[in-house]
Each structure stands twice: as C-alpha cells, then as structure tokens.
Amino acid sequence: MNLQPSPAPYLADPKIASLGAQIGDPVRAASFPKAVLRFRNDRWAASVGLDDLSDTQWIDHFGRFTPLPGNLPEPLALRYHGHQFRVYNPNIGDGRGFLFAQLRDHEHRLLDLGTKGTGTTPYSRDGDGKLTLKGAVREILATEMLEALGVETSKTFSVVETGEELWRGDEPSPTRSAVLVRLSHSHIRIGTFQRIAFEDDAERMSALVHYVLTNLYGATPEENPAAQLMQLAVGRIADQAAAFMVAGFVHGVLNTDNINITGESFDYGPWRFNPTWNPHFTAAYFDQNGLYAFARQPEAMHWNLAQLAISLRLICDSAPLVEALESYGARFQAALVRRFLWRLGVKTNGFDADRALVEAAEKAMIHSDIPIAEFFAQHRGGRIPNHWSGEHYASFTALLEGYQSNMTDDADVSLPTCSMLIDEVETIWAAIAERNDWTPLHDKVNAIRQHGRALRQR
Template sequence: MRSLPQPAKYSPTRQILTLGDGIADPVEAADFPETILRFRNDRWAASVGLETLTDEQWIAHFGRFQPLPDNLPQPLAMRYHGHQFQHYNPDLGDGRGFLFAQIYDAKGRLLDLGTKGSGTTPWSRAGDGRLTLKGGVREILATEMLEALGVNTSKTFSLIETGERLQRGDEPSPTRSAVMVRLSHSHMRIGTFQRAAFERNEPLMHRLVDYALRNLYGEEPGDHPASQLLGRAVERIADLAASYMVAGFVHGVLNSDNINVTGESFDYGPWRFTPNWTPGFTAAYFDHQGLYAFARQAEAIHWDVAQLAISLQLISEAPPLIEALERFAELYPQALVRRFLWRLGLTPTTQEASAAFVELAVKAMIETQTGIDMFFHDWRAGDLRHADRYAGDTWDALRAAISDFAPSASRDHPYWDVDAPCSMHIEEVEAIWSAIAERDDWEPLHAKIAAIRAMGHAHGEPPAIA
C-alpha cells in the first residue's frame, strides 16, 4: 500500500477461499475477559469503508471477531513453512493470529485484515496465542513511522486491550495483554510457497502463483507465470530492502516466513531504528551472529527471495527463475539511490553520479557519527540548515557534490522548520510505554502518532518503483 488512503465503500470478498483446502485451518478467536479499545486507525479504516463503525461495533468485530458482513464466515489460520535464521522449519503457521477478512479498497486492491494475539491455533506450538499490550503499542509506532518514511508497510488497524495477565521471559511479568488487527496487502509469504514446494504439491503451487498474479499484482498470468511472479516480487522486495536502509530501520527477524511476495513489510517483533549509520547494528538480542544487522538486511532479504525461486522450480524450469532472481543485485542499489534522494528532496541525475553522491553521504555520516534523521532533516532539498554541524573536509566535499542536484521538493512544510527531526529510537519507545504501564497515560502515544503523521505529510508520496 504505497499511497495515502482514499475513501472507499465497504467491498467484501472471499478470494482466499479460491485457493481451496490445505492453505489454512478454520479457527475460533479467544474469548477475552475484557475488550478496551485503545487504538483505531480511522485514516485507513476509511480506505476500506469501515470508518463509520461505532466503537461498540468496532470492538464486536475486532475484539470479539464477529464476522464482517458478507465476508469470511470463520477466521483462517494460515499454513506456511520457512527458514528461520536460515534454518528450515516445516512446523510453522499462524500461531497467534489469523486471517479475519478480505476487502477491496478504492483502487480495487485486495487487502487482508489479519490478527495478532487472537488465541491459539493448530500452529501455536505450545504458545499461549496472546500478544502483550506493549508489543501492540510497539507495532503501532513501527508501522506509523515506516509509513511516514515511505516504506511499504502493513498498517496497524486496531489495538484492543483484553484484560489478561501474560507471563513473558523477555520483559517484566505479568504484563498486560492485547489483540491487534493489521491491514495488509495479502498474507502470501515466501514461506507459503516453500510449504507447497516441500510437500511437492504442484496443483497448490499453480493456484498460489495464479492467485498472487491476479489478486496481488493485477496481472493476467502469461506463458511463464512462475518467473513472471518472481520478477514482480524481486522488484518490490529489492525496493523494500532499500527503503529499510534509508529509513534507518532494522526489522530484526528477516526470516523467509516474514517476507511477503508483494514486498510489503510486516510483523514487527524486535525492531529498532538505528540512530546512526552503523552497519553492525542489530535489533534482536538473540541475533548473536548479526545475520540481520542493519547493513546485512539486503543480503538477508536477497537470500530469502532465492528461497522463493527455489520453491517455484516445482512448476518451472530454472533458467527464467535465475534470470529474474539475478535482477535483485541490480535493482537494490538503484532503489537505494532513488529512495535516498527522495528523502533528501533531490532529483536524481545519472545513476553513476547519484550513486557516487549517496556513497559520499553515507561515508560522511559514518565518519562523523551524524544521526540519520538529523542528516536528512538538515540537508533537505539541498538547503543546508545548521551548517555549523557540518564542518570539515568530508562535509565540504558533500556540499560541493550536492550543488549538482536540483530540488524535487521544498521546505515549505512547517515540519522542516523544527530544530530536531522526528525520530523513533528505543529510548522514546520505552518512555511512551512507561507512561502507559505506570500511569495508563496514552497521551504520549497519541502525540507521537500526530507528530509522525505530520512528518509523513512533509515528506510526501514515496518514489515509484522504476
């Protein structure tokens, strides 16, 4: 979902059912002791015609999971496999979530409403199927910030506190519980295709490819649908990897079951924004080898896409798949340059000159330990502010280089006049959560969301994939 939402009428569908049996398991939502509405994303609710729901109706659908009209009659826990830290795991699936509904937006895109923390499923693997309230708050902050920075991300749609006390080993317990709903452009993970390949289920693989091309990319399958889909996925996912870098974002768990074939980011567990351009910065405390470190994300994501290519060999010859996959190495650096200059508000010149400028800027940030958000804020549209922060030969070289680029945006928005840019580092995340945990004070969260959305408005629409 790349563009800002447009109002739409409620338009339900059940496209997922065309995939037939074996793609998911019907499940029941947990019966929660309480349902306290904490967040509803009316901006995106309007895009699927649900903004007029009363709070009571909202809770009934997204806390008690009464089916939406003419939609899926029962939630579906999706089945998939995947590589977790590059080790294959065939015992995966939606363990604390399910697909609740499918809806078309104003542009005719098929969107899914999926859950997190909605109870146990056949894939819970001894887990409790629940979500901590802190985890839900963190996902709101991640998705709002990424959306504002132009990243193609799922949207946190709803957060409802559920009144249970959860035990967790990695945070103070007992802790408050919640159920979350996210709006996303499909539940089709790379791991979904890996499962079909693992089981040698050719009919299912054909259906998955056809479903993805028709419903997620709006294309008619051609003579080579598998490589056609892989080609589209490579384009989108290379752009996703680049957008993470320009946002200074570290996902934390880039397993193949966490990569969507539409190139939409989702599932935010141990995420972080790195304050500086620090190549080895990691988000997950258990990522001991730095497999998913900041500067290794493109490598990890490329590896995941290769698993999609391997899976598609079930129904395709290898050469066209290899050809499609090899484009990632070319598309990623192009996307990095395109997105870097977009965040700066500059018009690209030649690819060679633009890439050299980006390399110079990254070098300067690393050498001087200048904050990523501060750099983009101060150098916006080539109109340097706070020049005293940028003294020395390294910055002098960048000043000379930036003069070759015309602005593609202005600094007219009031956001660009503030001294400090909007950021989302771990200290602020913890402060926002502390206000909720200690005083049940939700105002810092709401204020931060408003500030993030103002920043997003100032940045404008992200660049289109070339």
C-alpha cells in the first residue's frame, strides 16, 4: 500500500542525465502575470526535505521554476510516443509540462518533481501548454482520495494560480489558470520505451532498462534485464489495475503514454469515481465506445503491457516476455482480492474463499445498486447492516459471516463514508469560482486524509 511520508533531508539526485540528451529537450517555463500559492503539500514536502521553504521561496521554485540546489540546471520536456485510444501517435511528448527536479524521499526512493501547465514545449502541437485552475483543483482531489484508498499515485505537490484567462471547450470560459507540480515515482512511461523501439535504438533501450531497474525498482540487473523488467512491470501494473477497481475509480485515459513503468497512477484529466459498481461507467465524454470503462480497465492495462513487451523485443527474445505477460491475469486477481479484503477490513480465509467473496460482493453491488463508498463503510470489519436486500446481497452476506475483522478495536470499525463523486467536485469548484472560497477544498482534503489514516490503523 501507499507509503506514509516521514521527514527526510533534501537530497538532490538528477539521475535522468545518465540517459543522455535524447531523453528530453531543455525548455523554459512560461512567464506568468502573477503567482498566488493555493496549495502546498507539506506532508510530502517533508519527505523530500522541502517543507521548510517559506511561501516566497516555494513560489520562486514552483511558480517561477528557479532550479532547486544541486538539481537539474534547466527543465526537460521528456520525449515519448504512445497509443492513444489504440491508435499509435509518434508526435507526442511533454506538451504542457516538464521534469523539473529529481530527489530522494524518506525511503530513499528516487522521485521526480514534474509540472503541468508550464507553457509550450516542442511537443505542444497546437496547444497553449497551460492548465486551468479547475483542472488543478480536480487533480488535488483525485490524488488525495486515491492516496487515502491505498492506490499508488502521484502526489499533488503544489498549485500556484497564475493570473491568466484561458479558453477551453469543455468548461465555461474564460477560466482561471494555474501551474501544478506533482511528485511522482518517475515519469518514465510505456510510451518512452515505444519511442526508442520506433527509433530502433537497441543501445538506448538497454540503457533505459538499466536505468529503470536500478533507479526505480532498486534491482540488480540479471542475465536478461528486459525480461526481468517485464516481470516487475506486470506485477506493478496488475496491482494498479486492481487498485483502481477496489477504489471504484475510472482514470479515463489509459493510453500507453499515461502508464508509468513503476505502476504508479498519474496524469488526471477526465477522471471520475464510479457511484455504484457499474461495469460500463466511463469518465471521458470522448470515450464513446467505452474503451476505458470501469470494468475494462484491467484489460486496458494488459493491452498496454503487451505494447511494452513489443517494445522490449528490440533487445529480448519473445518467450520470457510472453511468459511475464501471461502471468498478468493471476497477478491481477491476487491483487484484487488482497486490496478488496483490505478495504473491507477482514482477514483472509484463503484465496479461493476470498475470490468467491469478492465475486459475490461485485454481484451484490451491481444488482442492489449499492454505492461503492457506502458498501465498504457499512461492511467494514465484516459487519452486516440491514440496509439492503435481494438474492445476490444475501449470497454475499452469507459468505461474509465466515470472515473475521482485522480491526484493532471496535472504534476502528466505525469509519464514516468518504466519497468523491462528481457533484461534490463541482460544488467545491463552484465555491472557488464564484466566491474565491477555498475552505471547502481544504476541509475535504483534511477529511480525506483522516479517512486514509483510519484505513491504515490496523
């Protein structure tokens, strides 16, 4: 599950330079009319030794992008390709953001500080490279909620309002602008491997595999590093798919350029939390065929991993890559069961029994139309409330009766429902847009963090 941050000293470690000039293009941040600090994530700033910055210093680094000490001398817009809704696109890369810095956290993991909304790059195409303030607020809410629910996710590190009016076709315009900084366990994507494979550069592919294994997985490269990486990536990304399902989350755009090689979720655009266990629920209005619908996300992740395997064929025989890919189904099922029981707050009864419980729970939620967040809150610790009825719900509760709580005491069981549905997102944004009232946002972040702490108290 997601690590809890602890204080650590600032330790710059710009390892990306080892991949050479072709990994990205030096760029500059846009010059903004103003810089108003709206959100700083001191929980995670402490974990990378940056929580002692004054607000003025914070804005200097994360609003105007003065380099951090000993770090990258200039930002890099990273290069990659990707399948976008299963159509290969060689004309993409960091189009409205860049890699700003790399540093170590409290677990000595190598992390990236990357941006969103910092202006045009060589990959912006016809875009302005900017981010709406609403988009930044939505990303705060997505990352905070996912972190609380145990999903490995990027952290919204900073949001600075930038004083521009932006015009967008998918929200009322003009609208306010912002620049966002996210803390991530790398920005190396499946699309990064695809670009190198497209360019047929075996030497750079080997270098990238070595970089990921040693710096991101903390592994010693073995006799077949590409196959080793494929095994690791399948496990992490299978877990990511399971985490989305148990959280009731729909990312919306699971293209290969949006899949981090470490299995950490990031880049939140048209995301939604599914109100009920509706397999067909989609997040993006442009996903008209439901390619990335709620229940299709595990299959989408598997497809994306297949594209990674195809890319790694440049330096590896097919057999070990296929072997790793074929393990995805079992690894996804194991992760789904483990995460489902964790959120329910019950102990395992063995995999076969646990899988039967999960299947019964899914059917109960579908046929009884039970809200996902309420389902987990009401059944926490194996409780059986008298809220719902029906054949499928009765089958689920019959199985649940055989499970023991893993709560430390009765107080841990009583966890209030905490959700993040679209109506609440819009209400929080309306307070900001109409009255510049940030209290509902900060109150919600505090409530989400309290929920996350309670889920981990066992």
